[in-house]
Amino acid sequence: xxxxxxxxxxxxxxxxxxxxxxxxxxxxxxxxxxxxxxxxxxxxxxxxxxxxxxxxxxxxxxxxxxxxxxxxxxxxxxxxxxxxxxxxxxxxxxxxxxxxxxxxxxxxxxxxxxxxxxxxxxxxxxxxxxxxxxxxxxxxxxxxxxxxxxxxxxxxxxxxxxxxxxxxxxxxxxxxxxxxxxxxxxxxxxxxxxxxxxxxxxxxxxxxxxxxxxxxxxxxxxxxxxxxxxxxxxxxxxxxxxxxxxxxxxxxxxxxxxxxxxxxxxxxxxxxxxxxxxxxxxxxxxxxxxxxxxxxxxxxxxxxxxxxxxxxxxxxxxxxxxxxxxxxxxxxxxxxxxxxxxxxxxxxxxxxxxxxxxxxxxxxxxxxxxxxxxxxxxxxxxxxxxxxxxxxxxxxxxxxxxxxxxxxxxxxxxxxxxxxxxxxxxxxxxxxxx
Amino acid sequence: xxxxxxxxxxxxxxxxxxxxxxxxxxxxxxxxxxxxxxxxxxxxxxxxxxxxxxxxxxxxxxxxxxxxxxxxxxxxxxxxxxxxxxxxxx
Ligand SMILES: Cc1cc2nc3c(=O)[nH]c(=O)nc-3n(C[C@H](O)[C@H](O)[C@H](O)COP(=O)(O)OP(=O)(O)OC[C@H]3O[C@@H](n4cnc5c(N)ncnc54)[C@H](O)[C@@H]3O)c2cc1C
Ligand code: SF4
Ligand code: SF4
Numbered sequence: 001x002x003x004x005x006x007x008x009x010x011x012x013x014x015x016x017x018x019x020x021x022x023x024x025x026x027x028x029x030x031x032x033x034x035x036x037x038x039x040x041x042x043x044x045x046x047x048x049x050x051x052x053x054x055x056x057x058x059x060x061x062x063x064x065x066x067x068x069x070x071x072x073x074x075x076x077x078x079x080x081x082x083x084x085x086x087x088x089x090x091x092x093x094x095x096x097x098x099x100x101x102x103x104x105x106x107x108x109x110x111x112x113x114x115x116x117x118x119x120x121x122x123x124x125x126x127x128x129x130x131x132x133x134x135x136x137x138x139x140x141x142x143x144x145x146x147x148x149x150x151x152x153x154x155x156x157x158x159x160x161x162x163x164x165x166x167x168x169x170x171x172x173x174x175x176x177x178x179x180x181x182x183x184x185x186x187x188x189x190x191x192x193x194x195x196x197x198x199x200x201x202x203x204x205x206x207x208x209x210x211x212x213x214x215x216x217x218x219x220x221x222x223x224x225x226x227x228x229x230x231x232x233x234x235x236x237x238x239x240x241x242x243x244x245x246x247x248x249x250x251x252x253x254x255x256x257x258x259x260x261x262x263x264x265x266x267x268x269x270x271x272x273x274x275x276x277x278x279x280x281x282x283x284x285x286x287x288x289x290x291x292x293x294x295x296x297x298x299x300x301x302x303x304x305x306x307x308x309x310x311x312x313x314x315x316x317x318x319x320x321x322x323x324x325x326x327x328x329x330x331x332x333x334x335x336x337x338x339x340x341x342x343x344x345x346x347x348x349x350x351x352x353x354x355x356x357x358x359x360x361x362x363x364x365x366x367x368x369x370x371x372x373x374x375x376x377x378x379x380x381x382x383x384x385x386x387x388x389x390x391x392x393x394x395x396x397x398x399x400x401x402x403x404x405x406x407x408x409x410x411x412x413x414x415x416x417x418x419x420x421x422x423x424x425x426x427x428x429x430x431x432x433x434x
Numbered sequence: 435x436x437x438x439x440x441x442x443x444x445x446x447x448x449x450x451x452x453x454x455x456x457x458x459x460x461x462x463x464x465x466x467x468x469x470x471x472x473x474x475x476x477x478x479x480x481x482x483x484x485x486x487x488x489x490x491x492x493x494x495x496x497x498x499x500x501x502x503x504x505x506x507x508x509x510x511x512x513x514x515x516x517x518x519x520x521x522x523x524x
Contacts, residue, residue, distance in 0.1 A: 035516075037447070037520045041520040042495060042519070042521065045524075108523040109521065109523075109524030110520075110522055111523070111524070112524075129515070129516070130515040131515040132515045148515075149514060150515070167495075167496070169511075169512065179501055180501055182498075182501055185501075187473065187498050189475045245473070245501070246502075248473040248502070249469040249502045252472040254472050254473070254477075260435060278443060278523060279521065279522055280440035280444060280494075281444070281494060281521055282498075284496055
């Protein structure tokens with residue numbers, strides 16, 4: 001395919017497709033190259049998407065035929081677990097079933113990404129699946145296209161958008177960033193567990209296509225810096241568990257053993273009981289935050305989404321940052337098309353757009369969050385045990401006075417952790433997100 | 435549920451040639467922790483007669499072995515376009 005395009009995009013994930021839709025809408029000749037058999041074939045996430053941000057790219061997306069929503073989320077729960085117990089906090093609001101429907105909803109990425117790519121195709125973008133981009137083509141130091149794994153597979157373009165996700169071989173090969181360090185990503189595994197829609201409705205107290213998300217913190221990954229999620233789909237549950245990759249190396253814990261233990265936790269087991277596993281997948285999450293972001297533009301290229309390490313860990317926002325950054329990259333290209341100037345200087349407008357938006361503002365706000373968790377392993381081991389001890393003391397009715405119980409809990413906190421360390425933990429936690 | 439059964443749920447289109455290669459088998463023998471044996475979510479790396487075997491057919495393409503190998507001893511590539519795992523749900 002020795003052909004010339006205005007824009008070549010690497011990767012048909014949320015970032016690449018959002019850019020393709022925006023560019024195709026402006027009548028710009030765009031090609032998207034995707035290594036999977038179809039868009040979404042290689043992609044996995046918890047599956048939460050955000051209506052507001054998707055609406056920036058595809059207004060009225062709910063009215064487009066085949067919109068692959070699983071469930072509309074009306075309640076968000078947070079759990080903090082010890083090995084055998086847990087605390088649960090939830091917020092449910094009828095506004096999310098009515099006026100603010102589709103504020104947050106779940107999807108399966110294999111279906112969503114495919115549908116999303118179809119929207120780009122309908123608007124005129126060319127989507128080329130089953131094709132790996134191996135390298136960038138460069139002339140006089142500027143990027144002028146991509147080299148693919150197909151025979152005659154060079155694609156020339158005025159500008160290239162790198163949207164190939166967190167495991168960006170391309171950005172590394174091209175020297176735009178060093179290879180990812182284990183401590184800057186989490187390795188997550190996921191199982192999709194089939195259950196009848198009525199059973200999901202009953203277990204989560206929902207109806208009419210509504211659902212619940214649960215973020216799970218604490219001792220979920222054998223004491224490693226890890227998190228879990230349990231999200232409702234139409235006729236299945238998404239159960240995922242991730243932990244810092246450097247921790248995996250050190251602890252020698254096996255991801256597939258951890259998810260088996262997780263499935264047996266007394267808070268998790270009743271929700272998935274009787275379910276049948278349909279799929280098992282693995283993927284990284286970019287957790288390094290602001291300080292691990294590469295330079296996002298240069299002569300003839302831009303980087304968006306996960307390959308730019310855009311991820312807001314405490315709010316599990318990644319796909320929407322990918323969508324918005326893809327759109328901003330496209331808007332920058334549309335402006336540059338007017339002058340025909342695709343130099344780094346011209347494309348630096350992309351950085352300005354990102355800085356003025358929530359993307360870089362949130363990335364900066366949570367700059368210290370990943371490091372905070374990584375450096376405070378007590379959150380994943382000692383604290384959950386203290387919480388379990390406290391819960392059991394307070395809720396077991398026996399001959400002891402409440403004062404005695406309270407003293408025992410404080411003594412346990414003193415012994416296992418120390419009050420100053422506890423105060424320091426709270427303080428650095430506050431500073432990491434303030 | 436065993437890892438073999440988990441992988442049995444997935445759809446793979448297996449390439450004839452492995453996309454994962456150990457660059458220098460001797461380095462593995464000097465590798466103290468051999469983290470690839472534990473952290474790979476698909477149990478691709480297995481020890482047989484003191485040698486690391488690479489069962490690339492079940493690779494979930496996460497990339498972890500490449501960056502976590504302390505000797506950077508794995509020549510890691512994406513499978514050819516359209517090959518490898520294809521998620522049904524994702
Ligand atoms: C367990 C887990 C749970 C998550 N939960 C959520 C959540 O609930 N909500 C949320 O918003 N985010 C979540 N995320 C994050 C979210 O999935 C990502 O932020 C998002 O997918 C990033 O989009 P992207 O387009 O940048 O990259 P991707 O979605 O990774 O897309 C990149 C695409 O590029 C293709 N590609 C890669 N290399 C090449 C190449 N060389 N040639 C051709 N094609 C290539 C890939 O096949 C892929 O299709 C989660 C992630 C994980 C792992
Ligand atoms: S981690 Fe690397 S060097 Fe060590 S055994 Fe595995 S492949 Fe060999
Ligand atoms: S890429 Fe991931 S799944 Fe594949 S062999 Fe390496 S660690 Fe295992």
